[in-house]
């Protein structure tokens with residue numbers, strides 16, 4: 001079977017803003033691995049490449065299952081779950097940001113190591129910006145790496161620490177790494193959650209019966225009926241045992257820089273971050289967009305899924321009726337990855353289709369959360385004009401994505417980001433739509449509960465502003481990146 005080739009995408013899905021990772025851990029509950037599997041299933045939108053769970057049971061020891069693919073395909077059979085007994089477990093769903101970029105099972109997390117004082121499993125969401133430098137230094141000093149993952153540096157740094165306990169060794173190790181990390185680790189008796197001092201990636205603490213759970217997002221607490229206790233704070237380490245929790249702040253304090261793109265796209269809309277529902281933030285971005293970039297039209301249609309709340313907000317503010325002009329095939333993954341270029345080229349049509357009867361003759365405002373390469377917008381515009389729309393107006397619920405992320409999101413290189421190459425007007429021409437507008441950075445901050453973007457911004461917004469809160473040390477050393485100052 002041959003599919004028509006689309007001129008704009010050699011490998012469009014491979015070059016998208018791919019999500020990051022999801023982490024989950026449980027202690028003090030029977031069959032902890034089952035709760036971890038359910039939690040990871042709720043976090044599947046954060047990483048669909050691979051997943052893994054480690055558990056510990058007295059008399060049995062540590063066990064680990066790491067597989068490529070979805071949680072639902074790997075961690076639902078009793079055969080697999082029986083291999084993961086115990087009242088303590090942690091897990092990871094992955095999109096690789098380092099190393100062999102998804103090709104090797106040895107990079108799939110949680111990573112595991114035996115220390116003199118016992119075993120330790122580590123699940124990491126984020127990306128270490130000095131991992132290459134650390135790796136070279138550690139190899140020089142005799143470390144033998146088992147994987148190509150940045151996360152493994154943490155293990156070797158722990159091995160070299162002279163501290164007596166695993167949490168103390170972990171503190172030593174994490175003081176040496178730069179970049180973004182939310183980590184859930186486990187020993188035989190402890191579940192450890194820790195966030196980098198800027199708190200770039202999320203991490204939540206919950207209560208489940210007599211036990212404790214930790215998760216990237218609150219939606220993963222909801223799925224198992226756990227009670228949300230609080231967010232683990234930037235720079236905080238929480239150690240949970242069946243007896244209770246212990247908190248410490250082992251790092252020098254830094255200005256908080258939570259990733260604003262979590263609000264725009266990565267997190268699930270039913271999650272709550274910083275006390276605000278992600279859905280509500282996205283709806284408010286739509287309100288801001290309607291104020292900043294009004295247009296006369298007959299319908300406001302979202303580009304599903306992540307454009308939906310912003311489209312609702314745009315419709316509410318503008319008074320233009322909301323309608324489902326594009327229908328999504330619910331059986332597609334968030335990002336469709338197929339082995340051949342021909343099949344990849346069919347991507348958007350396989351995933352999204354136009355509701356022709358609704359669209360014909362209408363002036364349509366299409367709302368999406370972001371434009372990365374512009375492939376989605378370009379194809380949707382073609383479909384919608386083909387279905388007989390009279391006008392197409394794109395409204396984007398984030399500012400132009402102009403800079404790559406080095407903190408846990410697998411972004412295409414700068415050259416492939418449409419907004420790094422073109423002005424908004426050039427993008428409008430390229431996409432060939434009647435109008436195109438992006439929400440301003442100030443508008444985005446207002447929707448996220450701030451007054452606007454202050455001189456010292458409350459979030460990381462580097463992919464829009466080019467203002468990186470942590471220097472991408474490895475990228476600079478390798479000459480792979482041009483920062484704003486050099487552009």
Ligand SMILES: O=P(O)(O)OC[C@H]1O[C@H](OP(=O)(O)OP(=O)(O)O)[C@H](O)[C@@H]1O
Nearest residue numbers: 304305306334370371372373374375376
């Ligand atoms: O400009 P592009 O390179 O096409 O990338 C931008 C698109 O990619 C994402 O959607 P995706 O289909 O990955 O996921 P979603 O279903 O969660 O919206 C995002 O929501 C935009 O629609």
Ligand SMILES: NC(=O)CC[C@H](N)C(=O)O
Nearest residue numbers: 020021096097098125126
């Ligand atoms: N996206 C992530 O958070 C990835 C975690 C880690 N850097 C890895 O490559 O596996």
Ligand code: SF4
Nearest residue numbers: 259261405460462463
């Ligand atoms: S660069 Fe963008 S995606 Fe990466 S952490 Fe910062 S805001 Fe988030």
Ligand SMILES: [Mg+2]
Nearest residue numbers: 303304305306
């Ligand atoms: Mg989308």
